Amino acid sequence: MSYINKNFKFVKQENFDGFLRAVGLPEEKIAQIVKFAPDQKLVQDGDSYTYITNGPDGVKEIKFKSGVEFEDVIGADKIPIKTTYTVDGNVVTQNITAPQGTAVFKREYNGDELVVVITGDKFDGVAKRYYKAE
Numbered sequence: 583m584s585y586i587n588k589n590f591k592f593v594k595q596e597n598f599d600g601f602l603r604a605v606g607l608p609e610e611k612i613a614q615i616v617k618f619a620p621d622q623k624l625v626q627d628g629d630s631y632t633y634i635t636n637g638p639d640g641v642k643e644i645k646f647k648s649g650v651e652f653e654d655v656i657g658a659d660k661i662p663i664k665t666t667y668t669v670d671g672n673v674v675t676q677n678i679t680a681p682q683g684t685a686v687f688k689r690e691y692n693g694d695e696l697v698v699v700i701t702g703d704k705f706d707g708v709a710k711r712y713y714k715a716e
Contacts, residue, residue, distance in 0.1 A: 585672065585691035586626050590713035592619030597709040604705035605682045615657075622696065622713060624674065631669065656680070 595616065602612045620637030633644045646652060648669040656663055656678075663680040676687040685702035694715035701708055 583626070583669075583672070583691075584693075585696070585715075586624055588623065588694075588715045590622045590696045590715050592621070593712040593714050595619075595709070595711045597707050598700065598711060600707050601685075601700050601702060601705050601709040604707075605680075605685070605702060606704075611657075619711075621716075631667065633667070633674075 599612050599616050602615055607615070618637055620635040620642075623634045623636075625632045625634065630645060630647055633646070635642045644654065646665075646667045648667060651664055651666040654663050654665050655661060661680055661682075663678050665679075666677045668675045668677075672691045674689040674691075676689070678685045678687070683702060683704045685700065685705075688699045688701075690697050690699065696713035696715075698711040698713070699708060700710070
């Protein structure tokens with residue numbers, strides 16, 4: 583798991599705005615969110631992990647154990663969600679259940695590249711966000 587403790591910087595995205603529209607976000611929120619491109623890092627401590635994002639609004643840390651569901655909030659509106667991260671080799675899959683529906687963020691690490699593939703129950707397409715290790 584060579585990606586552990588590496589910082590990944592945002593490079594580009596595909597169809598992320600389409601995903602956000604499908605979950606019902608208003609256009610003004612979508613415009614803000616697609617600009618949000620925080621650095622990402624995954625840190626491991628024994629059987630626990632900390633997923634760290636560092637963006638314009640500061641640092642956010644999410645602590646989890648692989649396969650264990652927990653409650654969290656997302657967005658500026660603090661929408662309550664249930665989420666489960668599963669770490670399996672070079673793939674970290676996040677399953678989210680929110681009032682707006684369900685979504686999967688599949689983070690695939692390959693060398694110095696990270697591709698986040700986003701799907702959802704209300705979204706017929708696939709969105710992707712690309713990152714590169716520093």
